[in-house]
Amino acid sequence: MRRIVILWAGLAIASAVLGAAAAFETRATKLQAIKTVGIVSAIGEEMSLTRAGLTGLGNAAQSASISAWGLDELIVQQATKLLSGRFRVQPVTYRRAAFAAIKDSAIAPVNLLRSDPFKELVRSDIAPQGLDAYIVITRARSKLGNGRDVEGVGLAEYRTLLADYGLIHALYEIRIIDGKSFDVIEKRAAAPLDNTGTLRLAGPSGPVDETFGGSASSERLRAAIVDLITRSLPVTLGDMHLIEGQ
Amino acid sequence: MLPSPSGNWTVMVGIGGKYTPDFVGSKNGKFLPIPIFTIRRAGSIDQFRGPRDSASIALLDVGNFRAGPAFKYVSSRKGNKYAELTGLGDVKAAYELGGFVEYYPVDWLRLRSELRQGFDGHTGTVADVSADVIVPLIQRLTISAGPRFTWKSTKATAPYFGVDAAQALASGLPIYNARGGAHSVGFGSQISYRINPQWEVHAYVEYEKLLGDAADSPLVKLRGSSNQTTVGLGASYSFDFRIR
Numbered sequence: 001m002r003r004i005v006i007l008w009a010g011l012a013i014a015s016a017v018l019g020a021a022a023a024f025e026t027r028a029t030k031l032q033a034i035k036t037v038g039i040v041s042a043i044g045e046e047m048s049l050t051r052a053g054l055t056g057l058g059n060a061a062q063s064a065s066i067s068a069w070g071l072d073e074l075i076v077q078q079a080t081k082l083l084s085g086r087f088r089v090q091p092v093t094y095r096r097a098a099f100a101a102i103k104d105s106a107i108a109p110v111n112l113l114r115s116d117p118f119k120e121l122v123r124s125d126i127a128p129q130g131l132d133a134y135i136v137i138t139r140a141r142s143k144l145g146n147g148r149d150v151e152g153v154g155l156a157e158y159r160t161l162l163a164d165y166g167l168i169h170a171l172y173e174i175r176i177i178d179g180k181s182f183d184v185i186e187k188r189a190a191a192p193l194d195n196t197g198t199l200r201l202a203g204p205s206g207p208v209d210e211t212f213g214g215s216a217s218s219e220r221l222r223a224a225i226v227d228l229i230t231r232s233l234p235v236t237l238g239d240m241h242l243i244e245g246q
Numbered sequence: 247m248l249p250s251p252s253g254n255w256t257v258m259v260g261i262g263g264k265y266t267p268d269f270v271g272s273k274n275g276k277f278l279p280i281p282i283f284t285i286r287r288a289g290s291i292d293q294f295r296g297p298r299d300s301a302s303i304a305l306l307d308v309g310n311f312r313a314g315p316a317f318k319y320v321s322s323r324k325g326n327k328y329a330e331l332t333g334l335g336d337v338k339a340a341y342e343l344g345g346f347v348e349y350y351p352v353d354w355l356r357l358r359s360e361l362r363q364g365f366d367g368h369t370g371t372v373a374d375v376s377a378d379v380i381v382p383l384i385q386r387l388t389i390s391a392g393p394r395f396t397w398k399s400t401k402a403t404a405p406y407f408g409v410d411a412a413q414a415l416a417s418g419l420p421i422y423n424a425r426g427g428a429h430s431v432g433f434g435s436q437i438s439y440r441i442n443p444q445w446e447v448h449a450y451v452e453y454e455k456l457l458g459d460a461a462d463s464p465l466v467k468l469r470g471s472s473n474q475t476t477v478g479l480g481a482s483y484s485f486d487f488r489i490r
Contacts, residue, residue, distance in 0.1 A: 052353045053382050106308040146294050147310035147350030160382035202287055
């Protein structure tokens with residue numbers, strides 16, 4: 001029995017290593033062939049307000065509109081600037097709400113096995129068609145505490161018995177979608193910016209301080225979110241081998 | 247599409263140990279060192295985990311409800327290793343495969359249940375139910391505690407607590423036909439303290455009172471104890487690395 005388990009485990013590891021090596025080679029080849037790209041961003045229409053830790057029953061997350069902040073336009077601008085050195089970036093039009101509405105399935109294997117839902121949207125919704133690739137930036141999700149998910153741009157509060165802690169976050173993921181076959185060449189969630197906080201999320205986030213209170217809080221909050229995006233975008237695009245490493 | 251491995255990862259390495267009964271039903275204990283190693287995407291939350299939880303993967307995750315497969319390895323019981331087991335023979339290692347469900351009605355309360363089927367050492371069914379109140383005192387310091395209950399079928403109970411005629415002759419214990427049912431009830435508590443983003447220390451205690459045929463087994467009544475306590479502690483160091 002033990003020998004059979006070891007044999008199967010060995011075969012599974014060997015298959016995974018070989019599969020990963022083949023996938024890397026395909027990705028690298030496809031990235032080298034890309035000359036023209038279009039950029040889609042759909043993370044910045046709403047901000048979530050989440051509480052975790054010692055909270056009461058029925059503590060559902062709330063959201064507020066931040067479309068006036070123009071975060072998606074800013075992201076497209078920043079990404080265009082970063083990618084222009086290597087690619088010819090062309091402006092594209094798309095329905096932002098349609099991209100923002102797509103969510104991952106709660107059943108993890110479904111996300112691995114099903115066709116990526118953004119493929120079809122890129123094929124049907126973006127104009128012009130025919131570019132070599134499309135860079136699609138959408139909301140990503142992370143756990144906060146034990147039973148809470150946070151997503152995209154937001155403000156989160158973690159309550160403990162003796163103190164409360166605030167966090168701002170800008171969680172996003174980037175897909176590179178082939179402009180001809182519409183296959184997803186690469187998909188990556190933006191990583192945390194540093195390793196200094198004990199309260200961490202799986203993406204760009206930072207502590208909230210007292211400067212977020214008062215009359216100009218919205219402006220300060222926007223500036224802090226913009227800072228998270230501005231600092232994380234070059235790192236994420238670098239990790240995806242789209243720009244030189246940061 | 248399979249996610250790419252490049253990007254930031256967090257590795258946690260450490261060492262722990264636990265003082266636990268020599269075998270289930272024993273009145274004596276032993277110390278076991280336990281290595282700690284996990285790897286996960288940087289920033290992924292290292293979520294609450296109870297010391298009695300089986301290894302599991304949440305294939306279904308809707309925030310406060312998770313479910314997926316679970317696996318537990320039950321080590322073999324060698325008859326010649328402890329004097330109390332003389333004449334009872336060996337019980338081979340068992341592999342328990344099954345599933346778990348976990349629900350957080352609020353962020354600080356976890357309800358968890360596991361149902362597993364044994365292979366090899368025993369071929370019975372095991373069900374675990376537990377609740378944990380998880381209280382973060384401050385951001386770095388969390389304590390948790392709650393009750394536990396285990397049910398086992400006859401096939402999961404008999405190999406460890408039954409005494410057949412041959413075993414009775416060899417061990418001096420009376421013949422005993424152990425049947426399934428409520429196996430144990432208990433209480434567990436743990437405390438974890440994150441010294442800084444890299445270092446974390448934790449300690450726990452799990453008490454279990456054997457019930458039913460397990461508690462009434464001559465192995466437990468004459469040579470062991472129905473009170474089973476495990477105490478554990480550990481320290482771990484986390485660091486990030488980046489794959490490009």
